Amino acid sequence: MPIRWTPWTMVTNMGRRSGGSMPHPTYDFDVIVVGLGTAGAIAAIASAKRGLRVLGIERLSAMGGTGTTGGVLKYYFGSTGGMYEDVDRKAQQVSGSIYTPAIGIGAESKQFVLEEEALQAGVVLHYDTTVIDVIRTDKRLRGVACFSPERGKYTQTCQVVIDCTGNADLCRMSGCKIRTGRQLDGMVQPFSNVLFKMERDHVRTFYMDSGYVHTTDPLDLSNKIMDSALSPAHLRSCFGENDYFRIAPQIGIRESCHIEGETNVTLSDILENRATPEPVFWAFSNLDNHGIDFALESSLLQDWSVNAGxxxxxxSVPIPLEALIPEGYDRLLVAGRCLAVDHDLASCVRMKRDMQKCGEAAAVAAYIAIRDQISLRKVPYGELSALLRETGCLDDSQSEEARSARSSPGDVRQWMTSIADIQAGLASDSPAIAxxxxxxxxxxxxxxLISWMEQADEEHLRKHSAIALALIDRQxxxxxxxxxxxxRDSFIPGGRSRFHHARGYTAVCLLGRLAHQAAIPELVHILQDSGLCTGTNGKKGHHPSEEDEQFQYVSHAIVALIRIGDRHPDSRLLVSQALVDFQARPTTEFYMSLWGNSHFSLNMGARLRxxxxxxxxxxxxTNADSRTQTDLTECFGGKIH
Ligand SMILES: Cc1cc2nc3c(=O)[nH]c(=O)nc-3n(C[C@H](O)[C@H](O)[C@H](O)COP(=O)(O)OP(=O)(O)OC[C@H]3O[C@@H](n4cnc5c(N)ncnc54)[C@H](O)[C@@H]3O)c2cc1C
Incomplete structure (x- = not known):
């Protein structure tokens, strides 16, 4: 006998409130949430639970975004607390009883619970619908234009739009200022293919990094989707018999673009303690940048990840409401990975827990602004923070000070202040904190540091003191x-890092940081004979191969030479000649391995060019002075041709 079934949306919708408690005659809805992914699903539910009339628009046919349809099922750090925890608890309960259990939070279970919560709270869901334009008067949003296959093009008006598309689509349609990627080449963090497999009766997903993509260029995105599906890593020959399950249809985008916010949160703000005193939530992670091409990252990120290790x-990163408000705009908020952080910090402020909190914070801010008919910028922090504390979305025990009081050393930032401790740290094989x-x-x-650097019999102390000295700009x-x-010092300092960096190319990076002209011959030598750069002290990180070592030396040497040329116009001719010679080589193929992907490495030659x-x-x-060029060549004993 067939199972007798009443569609559950009918059951759930029967108890649904109609219209919410704050009807506004002029608008179709109070809030429109565009993109019902990690941040958007929670933003829609939280807004509706506050009594707002909410329309949720999603171009796919499920809620949860990267965390469900994208197959990213597990949490990686992020800070706990907030209404998403209740959703997860319910999802864990249904996982295994009505859906196949998963390692992490099962996609179907989470989708089911998100939909149930949304419908019960009164959210109107428009799936399979893409927002294609905004309705606005100058910089005040009034609604959106959408397209769905059944309904065609239609418009919906509202008091506040929350852009949760992950790519700041609505902000771009509205003309907001947007920033993309790192300064040197505009690239964002590598994307992944998410693979599903069965493991001991559980669905398990894992992420295989597949390279770089310009996420806002449809042609590049499409090419990468097609190329990566055919990458050797995904073919049957790389998997055991019956091992392969499927590739998620969406590629995993870690970073796209960021809005220019009323406030922008930067890595330098966080490292130099200029963080906001008025957070709406704390994000929490390491700088989980997946690319190993650190030479192309900012000097600050290199200092943190390579030079100090x-x-x-x-x-622990406090995020203010102003980082969710596009600069100069009103009635528009963003929630999700495209919030106003810089590229360096984006690798930290993107984890699922934090993005869900971001959605909740945006919803509560929208609620206060609509209730009091005030600008989002005028939302009083006192009430906003009090409401966010009620659910645990904002929790002072997640501040860096509170975490550091209860963490083990090296877990969050705890610095040495005693000179003796620093000396001992520098003399050790794990000198990062020192x-x-x-x-x-x-x-x-x-x-x-200079006196320690002169101690010939203590290799670690001497070399690590030199690294520290370079970080305070001492030539x-x-x-x-x-x-x-x-x-080609192959020693790799230890510590908690998963990315390990050999001391030899760390020194290359630092010579570039110092823009040390006398290093030019040695740097040029690396470009001329990169084959010499091999060997490690046995530690395995994410780039243990000889190819990776070569790529690190060459990429750091190129960037170091460019930094010297930038700082010293009188050495540009000399540096240019070396770079032109490098370009003229018959092959400039340099391969870099990708995280989680042992099957192929990426040719970075074109990027370096x-x-x-x-x-x-x-x-x-600007034409360099040829006499200076001659002088420099002579001063290096004619080593450079
Ligand atoms: C491969 C990979 C592995 C990761 N691993 C982890 C991990 O282990 N742990 C962890 O905590 N975090 C992890 N992250 C980070 C985290 O998953 C994401 O940063 C986070 O889910 C992003 O949330 P979001 O809301 O910004 O975007 P999404 O969850 O992607 O949501 C965006 C939604 O908007 C919709 N949308 C877009 N444009 C439109 C439009 N015009 N109209 C309508 N709808 C639209 C999309 O369909 C989507 O549903 C990982 C990320 C990736 C890519």
Whole structure:
């Protein structure tokens, strides 16, 4: 006998409130949430639970976005608390009873619970519907234009739009200022293919990094979707018999673009303690940047992840409401990964827990603004924070101070202040915290670092002191750094980092940071004979292969030379010649491995060429003095041709 079934949307909708408690005659809805993914699903439910009339628009046919249809089922850090925890609890209850259990939160279970919560709270759901335009008067949003296959094009008006598309689609349609990627080449973090498989009766997903994509370029995005589906990593030959399950239809985008907000939260703000005193939630993670091409990242990110080796250290990042408001706009909020953080910090402020909290915070701000008929910018922090504290979305125990009081050393930022501790740390094989502690003390430690650097019988102390000295901009570090480069020092300092960096190419990076002209011959030598750069001290990180080592040396050497040329116009001719010679080589293929993907590595040759071309173009605008070029060549004993 067939199962007798009443569609559950009919049951759920019967108890639904009609219209919410704050009807407004002029608008179809109070809030329209566009994109019902990680942030948007919670934003819609939280708004409706506050009594607002909510329309949720989703281009796919399920709620949860990257966390459900995208197959990212597990949590990675993020801070706990907030209404998403109740959703997860319910999803865990249905997982295993009505759907196949999963490692993490099962996609179908979470979708089911999100839909149930949304309908019960009164959210009107428009699936299979894409927002194609905004309705606005100057910088005040009034609604959206959508398209669905059944209904065609239609408009809906509202008092506040929450852009949860992950790509700031609505903000871009509204003309807001947008930033994309890192400064050197505009690239965002690598994307992944998410693979599903069965493991001991559980659905398990894992993420295989597949390269870079320009997320807002439809042609590039489509090509990467097609290419990555056919990548060797996904073919049957790479999997055991009956092992392969399926590839998620959406590629996993870690980062797209970011709005220019009323406030922008930057990595330098966080590291230099200029964070907001008025957070709406705390994000919590390490700077989980997946690319190993750190040479192309910002100098600050290099200092943290490569030069100090602090990749694994976690940061607690307070996010203010102003980072969810596009600069100059009203009635428009963003929630999700495109909030106003800089690219360096985006690798930390993107985790699912935090993005769900971001959705909740946006909803509560919209509620107060609509109730009091005030601008989003005028929402009083006192009431906003009180409401967010009620659910645990905002929780002072997640501040960095509170976390550091209860964490184990090295987990979150706890710096050394005693000179003896710093010396012992620098003399050890895990010097990361000591290096950054010395950098924080700064100039007043300079001469002490020089004296430690001169201790010939203590290799670690000497070399790690040179690294710390370079981080406080002292040129004296160059002698020892050059020694590390010449010997291709393969020692990899230990610590909590999953990305390990050999001391030799760390020194290359630092010589570029110092823009040390006398390093030019050695850097050019790396470009001429990159085959010399191999060997590790046995530690395995995310880039243990010889190919990776070569890529690291060459990419850091190129960027170091460019930094020297940028800082010292008189060395541009010399540097240009070396870079042009490098470009002229018959092959400039340099491969970089990808996280979670042992099946192929990515040719970064073209990317390096682009970086060189940009520098040469920049410099060609200003002609260098040929006499200076001659002098420099002579001063290096004619080593450069
Ligand atoms: C491969 C990968 C692995 C990750 N691993 C982890 C992990 O282990 N743990 C962790 O905590 N985090 C992880 N993350 C990070 C986290 O999953 C994401 O940063 C987060 O889910 C992004 O949430 P979001 O709401 O910004 O975007 P999404 O969840 O992607 O939601 C955006 C939604 O908007 C919809 N949409 C877009 N445009 C439109 C439009 N014009 N009209 C209508 N709808 C639209 C989309 O269909 C989607 O549903 C990972 C991310 C990736 C990509």
């Amino acid at each position: 602090l990749w694994g250290m976690k940061l 290096i950054w502690s010395a950098k924080r003390i700064g100039a007043e430690l300079g001469n002490t 004296e570090a160059a002698t020892v750094l050059l020694e590390m480069v010449r010997e 682009e970086v060189i071309e940009q520098a040469l173009l920049r410099w060609s605008a």
